[in-house]
Amino acid sequence: MTYISIVVPVYNEELLISELVKRVKINVKSITEDFEILLIDDGSIDNTWKKIYQEASQDNRIKGIKFSRNFGHHYAITAGLNDSLGDWVVVMDGDLQDRPEVIPDLHRKAVEGFDVVFVSRQNRPESIYYRTLQRVFYFFLNLLSGLKFDSTQANFSIISRKVVEATKDFSEYSRFYVSTINWLGFSRASISADHGKRLIGSPSYTFKKRIKLAFDIISSFSERPLRFAIYLGAFISSVAVIGAIWILMGNLTGKSEFVGWSGLMLTLFFFNGTLLVVIGLVGVYIGKIFQQVKARPLFVISEKI
Numbered sequence: 206m207t208y209i210s211i212v213v214p215v216y217n218e219e220l221l222i223s224e225l226v227k228r229v230k231i232n233v234k235s236i237t238e239d240f241e242i243l244l245i246d247d248g249s250i251d252n253t254w255k256k257i258y259q260e261a262s263q264d265n266r267i268k269g270i271k272f273s274r275n276f277g278h279h280y281a282i283t284a285g286l287n288d289s290l291g292d293w294v295v296v297m298d299g300d301l302q303d304r305p306e307v308i309p310d311l312h313r314k315a316v317e318g319f320d321v322v323f324v325s326r327q328n329r330p331e332s333i334y335y336r337t338l339q340r341v342f343y344f345f346l347n348l349l350s351g352l353k354f355d356s357t358q359a360n361f362s363i364i365s366r367k368v369v370e371a372t373k374d375f376s377e378y379s380r381f382y383v384s385t386i387n388w389l390g391f392s393r394a395s396i397s398a399d400h401g402k403r404l405i406g407s408p409s410y411t412f413k414k415r416i417k418l419a420f421d422i423i424s425s426f427s428e429r430p431l432r433f434a435i436y437l438g439a440f441i442s443s444v445a446v447i448g449a450i451w452i453l454m455g456n457l458t459g460k461s462e463f464v465g466w467s468g469l470m471l472t473l474f475f476f477n478g479t480l481l482v483v484i485g486l487v488g489v490y491i492g493k494i495f496q497q498v499k500a501r502p503l504f505v506i507s508e509k510i
Contacts, residue, residue, distance in 0.1 A: 207236065207237045207239065207292055207293065207312075208237070208239045208240065208241075208290065208291045208292050208293075209233055209236060209237055209239070209240040209241075209291045209292070209293050209294075209295065209312070210240070210241050210242075210243060210285075210289035210290060210291030210293070210294045210295070211229055211233065211240065211241070211242045211243065211294075211295045211297065211308070212243050212245070212282060212285030212286060212289055212294055212295065212296045212297070213225065213229075213242065213243065213244050213245070213285070213297055213298070213299045214245045214247055214278050214281030214282055214285065214298070214299060215244055215245065215246055215247065215249065215253055215257075215281075215299035216246070216247045216248070216249050216253070216275065216278070216281075216299075217249045217250060217251045217253060218249070218253050218299050218300065219249070219251045219252040219253045219255070219256050221299065221300065221301060222244070222253065222256035222257060222260060222299075223256065223260065224301065225299055225301060225305070226242060226244075226260050226267060228301070228304075228305040228306070229242055229305045229308070230242070230264075231305070232305045232306055232308045232309055233305075233308060235309050236308070236309055236312050240266060240291070241266050241267070241268055241289070241290060241291065242266060242267045242268065243268045243269075243270065243285045243288055243289060244257045244260075244261075244267065244268070244269050244270070244299070245269075245270045245272070245281040245282075245284050245285045246269065246270065246271045246272060247272050247275055247276060247277065247278065247280070247281040248272045248273070248274040248275030248276065254269070254271050254508070257269040257271075257510070258510055261510045262510070268288070268509070268510065269508075269509065269510040270284055270285070270288060270506055270508075270509055271506065271507050271508040271509070272284075272504055272505065272506060272507065273505040273506070273507040274505070276503070276504040276505075277380070279380040279381050279382050280380055280503050280504045281504075282296055282360065282380075282382045283372075283380055283382075283503060283504070284503075284504055284506065286369050286372055286373070287373060289369060291366070292365070292366050293312060293315060293363055293364070293365060293366070294363065294364050294365075294366070294369050295308055295311060295312075295362070295363045296360050296361065296362050296363075296364070296382065297360065297361045297362075298359070298360060298361065301401050301402075302400055302401045302402065303324070303359075303360070303361040303401065304398065304399070304400075304401040307324055307361070307396075307398040308363075310396055310398065311324065311361075311362070311363040311396065312363060314394055314396050315363050315365070315394075317394075318392065319392045319393060319394040320364065320365040320367065320368050320391035320392050320393070321362065321363075321364050321365075321368060321386055321391050321392070321393040321394070322362060322363050322364075322393070322394050322395060322396060323358045323361065323362040323393075323395045323396075324358065324359075324361040324362065324395070324396060324397075324398050325357040325358055325395050325396065325397045325398070326357050326358070326359070326361075326398065326399075326400035327357070327397050327398060327399050327400065328399045328400060353387070358383070358395065359383070360382050360383065362386070364386065365391075367391075368386070368389060368391055371389050371391075372385055372386075372389070378501075378503065380503065437479065437483070438479075438483065441476065441479055
């Protein structure tokens with residue numbers, strides 16, 4: 206009999222826990238009676254853990270993991286994957302925008318012979334402005350990271366046990382579920398499904414957090430920004446050499462128009478600004494090394510049920 210794990214990170218979702226559990230159970234039961242639902246409380250400050258505790262007390266197939274503080278969405282996914290026991294593991298968000306009704310379709314596609322199946326979200330309820338901004342965000346993310354991210358896909362997916370075990374070999378401090386799965390490879394497919402609406406509350410994943418996540422992804426999975434810095438340095442050096450030759454020829458022929466200190470100051474500002482950008486970029490990578498060599502735990506669990 207197939208055993209399925211459902212990994213759901215949650216943060217301040219006390220009003221949705223009961224509805225989430227009910228809908229997940231209904232849809233997973235259409236596949237198998239052997240399943241577990243892992244709810245990871247990422248340091249909520251409301252009664253989310255109390256609700257998880259109540260649900261787990263009533264059904265031993267529901268498991269709760271409580272972080273000592275807010276460590277982050279993708280660290281919560283990591284904790285869920287590490288504790289999961291299923292032959293197949295579904296990863297989904299807890300705000301019900303990832304609709305539990307899609308789980309049977311995910312499993313059906315996976316058993317066709319794929320280790321990884323992601324959901325491509327269709328008919329999204331967000332505004333055109335938000336979706337346009339998101340496409341721009343993913344364009345630059347793909348450009349700078351050298352990875353291929355699909356803007357229609359998020360974390361909603363199903364992965365096989367061997368993929369789960371492979372994720373456990375990752376020791377990086379920076380965590381991003383999608384890029385980890387992409388890097389691992391394995392046979393992969395996707396299905397299309399309507400994106401659900403958030404029933405209660407507002408998203409906790411702000412644009413600022415998305416930008417921070419993008420920097421983490423780029424600096425953790427790609428050296429491309431450093432290469433861009435080299436190209437930029439080579440370009441500026443070439444321009445400087447050409448400019449020097451032009452000025453020298455002008456001085457020799459008496460036709461130089463490069464007079465006064467204003468042009469010199471602008472040139473100095475330009476070069477110094479570029480130098481600071483490149484140094485800052487290198488500093489980001491050194492900071493990543495610093496975080497990694499400290500070897501602190503990815504997260505701290507304060508309680509389980």
